[in-house]
Amino acid sequence: MKRKIVGFHQDEVGDWVADLECGHTQHVRHDPPLSDRPWVLTPEGRRRFIGFQLDCKICDGEDIRAGAPPGQSVPPPPSLPKDSGR
Ligand SMILES: [Zn+2]
Numbered sequence: 001m002k003r004k005i006v007g008f009h010q011d012e013v014g015d016w017v018a019d020l021e022c023g024h025t026q027h028v029r030h031d032p033p034l035s036d037r038p039w040v041l042t043p044e045g046r047r048r049f050i051g052f053q054l055d056c057k058i059c060d061g062e063d064i065r066a067g068a069p070p071g072q073s074v075p076p077p078p079s080l081p082k083d084s085g086r
Pocket residue numbers: 003020022023024056057058059
């Protein structure tokens with residue numbers, strides 16, 4: 001499924017990762033000749049790809065679990081009932 005890029009960040013080893021509008025992420029490595037993306041190395045190049053659409057495999061239902069994403073959202077703990085003690 002095509003998803004727009006809304007931002008970029010680097011992972012722990014310095015590889016660039018695109019943040020997609022659906023909340024998923026996708027690596028956009030510059031690793032020629034397999035992945036030729038010299039634009040990802042410059043701030044201007046990355047800015048140009050904001051809004052560019054990538055195929056999100058996760059939205060397509062292909063659950064690729066090659067390592068859990070670093071930013072796992074944890075649901076907040078249930079709030080305690082307000083018991084106005086004396
Ligand atoms: Zn997605």
